Amino acid sequence: MAFSPQAFSYTPEAAILELGEPFYDRVEAAAFPKTLLRFRNDRWSPAVGLGELSDARWVAHFGRFEPLPDTLREPLALRYHGHQFRVYNPEIGDGRGFLFAQLRDGHGRLLDLGTKGSGQTPHSRFGDGRLTLKGGVREVLATEMLEALGVETSNSFSLIETGEALHRGDEPSPTRSAVLVRLSHSHIRIGTFQRLAYHRDGEAMERLIAYVLRHLYGEEPGTDGAVRLLDHVVSRTAELAARYMAAGFVHGVLNSDNINITGESFDYGPWRFAPSWEPGFTAAYFDHAGLYAFARQPEAIHWDAMQLAVALRTVSEAPPLIEVLERFGPRYQEAIRRAMLWRLGVEPRDSAADTALIEALEAALHETQAPIDRFFFDAFAGRLPDSYPEPFAPLRAALAEYTARKPRDHPYWSDAEPCSMLIDEVEAIWSAIDRDDDWAPFHAKVAAVRRMGAALR
Incomplete structure (x- = not known):
């Protein structure tokens, strides 16, 4: 989310109840065989007054879904429809998740704690209402990376392994299960x-x-x-x-x-x-x-x-x-224009110059197929090395006219390689968990991503 997290007192809400019964179904969370805490977002939990929870209380709320004080007394599975690959589907809704609680942060924003993999609801159809642990790990990695790169995103708040063996047709089965909790500004969809x-x-x-x-x-x-x-x-x-x-x-x-x-x-x-x-x-x-x-x-x-x-x-x-x-x-x-200039680490100039710069950037990247993460790492603050090939010459000349929005003084810019999140690394992180129950690469990656985010902000 766009605001940086700041410690704030616990401020519960239940505004969703204003909408009334036609908008949701009251449901119960699944009873899981195990509740093994794998990730808690200690960057965002203080922002909603939950940073001081012990691990035991954390698991009670986000693994067994004991209600948080003075917010929703029972989970709500929201009703919605939607176009899926341009085909309208009236048979969907919260089929493996629900709205668990609403809170306010230090900026006064209403925030939702929603789940994924918390059990079946009236909208599950033939689904089991569960989430694979791999899916949960991937979502934590995605949201951490996107937040660091300046993308508005829900935040992965909690990931708890639940001890069930799940069968899926599109990946090796049986596989491990989890329940994820997301912190977001809204659980309301276009659907x-x-x-x-x-x-x-x-x-x-x-x-x-x-x-x-x-x-x-x-x-x-x-x-x-x-x-x-x-x-x-x-x-x-x-x-x-x-x-x-x-x-x-x-x-x-x-x-x-x-x-x-x-x-x-x-x-x-x-x-x-x-x-x-x-x-x-x-x-x-x-x-x-x-x-x-x-x-x-x-x-x-x-x-x-x-x-x-x-x-x-x-x-x-x-x-x-x-x-x-x-x-x-x-x-x-x-x-x-804003997004590209932000990632390049330079201040805007005028619309025509900014547009020309971005056109030169896209043309050079497409022609050369240069690695995206490497390019933005090298070019940050408007300093593109001379080692880049000829197609980047117009871009280098254009960048020379721009002012850096911040210097390259964070230790991150001295690293040999940029922080990235390509599929091979994601699979390697999951493989370590799946094969050896080794969570060290996962936690190291989250730390590395947050360090990159600090350099970019």
């Missing part, structure tokens, strides 16, 4: 609005708009709430798309039920970081058409925002919604 439009429930739609504007954007709904909500979402999702590109990140499954209403990246599955600037690079083995390929992510996220606009037609006229949607492109162009 939450799509469900209400599907049922033509205008009254519930107005209630949801008011909830989101009031609690997540600090505004009263007024008479144009739907339009203002869409405007916020267009801005936030354009920023998210740009940050993905600057990070070299491929989410893999940008369905409308995987885009939340505050523009945070979440719900990680087959993600990957692209090793080089290859527009067609895909993360999901089942994305045969490349719908969510690296360079198509802005288009995919824009398409999801369009589905929100379609849903909001339940309570709004079309012309003002269309006008807002047309702002996505210009806002994305502004956002990609």
